[in-house]
Amino acid sequence: MFCPNCGSKLEDGVKFCPSCGNKISANEEKPVEQPTENNTVEQSTEQPVEQKVEATQPVQNDVNNNTYQNPNPGYGESASVNTTNNGNNVNNILKDKRVIAGIVAAVVVVVGLLFFFLKPTTVNLDKYIMIESEGYNSVGTAKATFNKAAFAEDYRGKIKINKKALREEASLVSELEKYGISMDPSDGVVLEMFEASVSNAGKLDKTSELKNGDTVTYDWSKLDKSKIERCFKVKIKAKGVSHKVSGLEKVKTKDIFKGVSVKFYGRSGHGYGRVSGAPYNYYLKIEDNSNLKNGDTVTVEVESNNLKQFIKRNGFAPKKSKKTFKVSGLTEYISDLKKLNDKQIESIKKQTEEYMTASFAKSSNLVSGSDGKYLGMYLQKRKDSDYDSSTLYVVYSYTVTSVDGRFDPVTLYMPLRISNPQIDGDSVKANSASVQGTTLQNTVILHGYTDGAEMYKEIVTSNIDNYEFQVSGSDLEAFGK
Numbered sequence: 424m425f426c427p428n429c430g431s432k433l434e435d436g437v438k439f440c441p442s443c444g445n446k447i448s449a450n451e452e453k454p455v456e457q458p459t460e461n462n463t464v465e466q467s468t469e470q471p472v473e474q475k476v477e478a479t480q481p482v483q484n485d486v487n488n489n490t491y492q493n494p495n496p497g498y499g500e501s502a503s504v505n506t507t508n509n510g511n512n513v514n515n516i517l518k519d520k521r522v523i524a525g526i527v528a529a530v531v532v533v534v535g536l537l538f539f540f541l542k543p544t545t546v547n548l549d550k551y552i553m554i555e556s557e558g559y560n561s562v563g564t565a566k567a568t569f570n571k572a573a574f575a576e577d578y579r580g581k582i583k584i585n586k587k588a589l590r591e592e593a594s595l596v597s598e599l600e601k602y603g604i605s606m607d608p609s610d611g612v613v614l615e616m617f618e619a620s621v622s623n624a625g626k627l628d629k630t631s632e633l634k635n636g637d638t639v640t641y642d643w644s645k646l647d648k649s650k651i652e653r654c655f656k657v658k659i660k661a662k663g664v665s666h667k668v669s670g671l672e673k674v675k676t677k678d679i680f681k682g683v684s685v686k687f688y689g690r691s692g693h694g695y696g697r698v699s700g701a702p703y704n705y706y707l708k709i710e711d712n713s714n715l716k717n718g719d720t721v722t723v724e725v726e727s728n729n730l731k732q733f734i735k736r737n738g739f740a741p742k743k744s745k746k747t748f749k750v751s752g753l754t755e756y757i758s759d760l761k762k763l764n765d766k767q768i769e770s771i772k773k774q775t776e777e778y779m780t781a782s783f784a785k786s787s788n789l790v791s792g793s794d795g796k797y798l799g800m801y802l803q804k805r806k807d808s809d810y811d812s813s814t815l816y817v818v819y820s821y822t823v824t825s826v827d828g829r830f831d832p833v834t835l836y837m838p839l840r841i842s843n844p845q846i847d848g849d850s851v852k853a854n855s856a857s858v859q860g861t862t863l864q865n866t867v868i869l870h871g872y873t874d875g876a877e878m879y880k881e882i883v884t885s886n887i888d889n890y891e892f893q894v895s896g897s898d899l900e901a902f903g904k
Contacts, residue, residue: 543652544581547660548621552641554666556633559734562744563633563671564727567641567664569622575614582613588653617655621646625663631744637668674734676742679703685723685748691716691755696748698723706733717846719750755846756813760802760895766849772797774853775817775839782858783821786868792821792835799896801838801882806891815841816859816882818899821871823863830864836878837871879903 424433428445439446551574556565624646629639641664648659683701687694694715698707706729710722724745725733734740757763763771776795783792801816816838824832838859845852859882860871872878879902883892894904 543656543658544578545658545660546578546582548643548646549660549662549664552625552664554627554639554641554664556639556666556668556671558633558671558730559674559740560671561632561634561676561742562725562730562740563635563637563668564631565627565633565639565666565668566630567625567627569618571618571622574618575611578617579611579614582617583656584613584616585654585656588650613655617651617657620651620654625661633668633671635669635671638665639668640665675739677739678743679725679741680723680743680746683707683723683746685709685721687715687750687752689715689753691753694750694753696721696750703733703737715750715753717751717753717755720747721750722747751848757802757815757844757846757851758804758813760800760893764849767846767851770850771800771815771817771841771844771853774851774856775819778839778856779819779821779837779858782868787826789826790823790863790869791826792823795819795821795837796898797896798836799894799899801899802893802895803882803886804891806889812843815844817841818878818896823869825864833863833873835863835869835871835873836860836875837869838878838882875902 424435425431426433426440426443426445426447429440429443431440431442433440433447437447551570552567553570554565554567556563558564625641625643626645627639627641629637633639643661643663646659646661648661651657652659679701681701684699685696686699687696689695692714694717695712696709696715698704698709701707703725706725707723708726710724712721715721722745725741730740730744775797779795783790796819798818798820800818803814803816805812818836818838821835821837822832823835839856840859841853841856843854845854858870860878863869863871863873872881883894883903886892894900
């Protein structure tokens with residue numbers, strides 16, 4: 424059976440045409456005979472189909488607009504449908520959807536490719552750190568190296584530079600210029616630049632005094648990840664590398680530092696040391712043995728290149744290959760009054776009082792003096808000088824009385840001038856000393872100032888252009904500070 428409206432083939436018993444929505448009457452449900460091979464059609468006794476359609480058609484069929492008004496709006500999703508070939512419409516819609524899906528898929532692929540090519544290369548630095556241990560058990564050594572060959576094999580052509588970022592890194596640019604590397608280097612040079620930036624950016628937590636079973640760790644303590652990532656367009660991974668010590672040769676050990684001492688010579692800041700008191704001095708050396716100052720520490724150790732020879736000759740290994748010693752005993756000038764301890768101050772005062780007592784003794788036939796009073800100290804140091812010498816003025820006051828009554832009792836401020844006073848432990852050495860000031864009332868022996876302000880002017884103010892001064896003691900500060 425076929426639809427009288429659109430000609431679509433119908434299933435027996437349908438009420439509406441699935442293609443155009445036309446209502447099928449009961450009379451139309453009977454199958455229409457198909458033409459025979461001789462092009463003849465047997466006519467039904469019932470009224471022709473076309474006449475039936477005309478009598479029962481309830482709608483207008485706008486042929487020009489090809490629009491059919493559905494008499495039953497509840498059928499389908501719309502009250503009107505297109506009466507053109509709906510099968511073609513469906514095919515067109517499906518075709519459109521496939522085109523859109525293809526476009527979306529192409530966009531996804533392009534975005535994925537862009538992400539793949541633009542995302543920074545990830546570099547796992549831990550992979551290229553090699554840690555090796557060697558030597559003898561208890562005095563073994565370890566070292567870490569960056570495997571440049573393996574790194575170059577993995578990343579040749581994959582690392583690029585960020586020229587702008589490199590130019591902003593003054594230290595890096597300076598290093599490049601030092602080696603004549605341009606800002607547009609080849610792949611090989613880029614790898615060298617990267618390796619130079621990271622190969623020394625970490626260190627082992629322990630490199631000596633090792634025994635089998637110890638664990639040493641390489642830590643990226645000096646790695647500036649953000650700078651490397653910016654300059655080389657990479658993503659850095661660096662958690663650190665651990666290594667368990669094994670394979671160290673077993674050997675008997677002995678403490679070779681028993682009885683060892685270090686004697687220090689020279690002036691603090693320019694001192695040096697010498698090892699003494701041990702039968703193995705030949706194998707020992709002092710690390711960084713120059714420009715030492717009191718309070719520094721130095722390390723005495725068996726030189727690594729002498730260790731095998733030491734074991735072969737002595738039949739044992741040092742239980743420890745190094746020991747530290749504190750620097751002391753170097754000649755040291757007073758450089759800061761605030762750093763003097765109580766015992767050093769008492770040493771200075773005692774020497775000053777002894778000097779003053781001797782001065783009064785020499786002029787005892789002319790004057791006498793009351794017990795002296797300590798007022799404080801001036802410290803004078805030359806400006807812009809590498810030489811750390813100084814001049815110390817230790818000031819006492821005395822009430823001086825003339826024996827024969829030639830002058831009335833007077834307060835005399837007596838500054839003892841000590842050139843280059845040296846600190847020696849808790850004492851101070853005064854190699855040369857004299858009292859600053861004018862002669863008192865023609866006594867020939869006694870010198871000093873009867874006016875404290877005049878003393879401050881002559882010692883401090885008149886020399887302020889060439890010297891730095893420190894003043895200690897509230898009684899002395901009263902004259903100027």
